[in-house]
Amino acid sequence: MKSERISLPDLDHLTPEQQLVADAVAAGPRGGVRGPVRAWLHSPELAGHAQKLGEFLRWRTVLPTRISELVILVTCRHYTSNFMWFNHVPHALKAGLDAEIVEAIKHRRAPSFSAEDEAAAYAFARDILQRHAASDATLAAVKRIFGERGAVEMGALIAHYHSGAIVLSLCDIDLPDGSKTCLP
Numbered sequence: 001m002k003s004e005r006i007s008l009p010d011l012d013h014l015t016p017e018q019q020l021v022a023d024a025v026a027a028g029p030r031g032g033v034r035g036p037v038r039a040w041l042h043s044p045e046l047a048g049h050a051q052k053l054g055e056f057l058r059w060r061t062v063l064p065t066r067i068s069e070l071v072i073l074v075t076c077r078h079y080t081s082n083f084m085w086f087n088h089v090p091h092a093l094k095a096g097l098d099a100e101i102v103e104a105i106k107h108r109r110a111p112s113f114s115a116e117d118e119a120a121a122y123a124f125a126r127d128i129l130q131r132h133a134a135s136d137a138t139l140a141a142v143k144r145i146f147g148e149r150g151a152v153e154m155g156a157l158i159a160h161y162h163s164g165a166i167v168l169s170l171c172d173i174d175l176p177d178g179s180k181t182c183l184p
Contacts (some may be wrong), residue, residue, distance in 0.1 A: 005172035009041040017044035036164035061153045065095040074125040079165035
């Protein structure tokens with residue numbers, strides 16, 4: 001029986017418009033076309049804009065990488081996005097996020113934070129994802145630590161990974177190790 005999921009474009013048989021985007025992605029910090037970017041290639045113009053936003057949010061935001069990766073993991077777990085989780089855990093650990101925090105998020109438990117910036121970023125992401133808005137106290141903490149620009153960029157980071165999680169949920173995608181799931 002044929003899958004009803006959306007297929008991933010065959011990287012060896014792209015249209016000229018898709019190929020332009022794929023080449024730009026491969027030449028950038030990602031080094032290759034995978035995950036939501038590959039699915040977005042069904043709409044080359046969307047893929048081009050989305051990948052540029054993602055590149056900014058991953059590598060040029062004012063947020064420390066450890067904080068960005070924490071927010072990404074909270075978002076990935078909220079949507080049970082196995083592909084994004086699988087890919088971002090190594091980045092989070094390399095950036096200095098404690099493995100116990102990663103495990104707590106994986107199992108939907110509230111982590112114990114010793115760093116104020118991590119606690120504030122976690123609370124912000126959870127507020128946005130669960131309540132669809134940050135509480136005044138949470139926003140005040142994020143603004144104090146990261147500034148208004150950091151708060152805006154953190155919100156955009158959540159939104160971008162929300163978008164990626166949605167498009168990946170439409171596809172039948174294997175993890176890089178060949179499995180389908182890595183989250184309980």
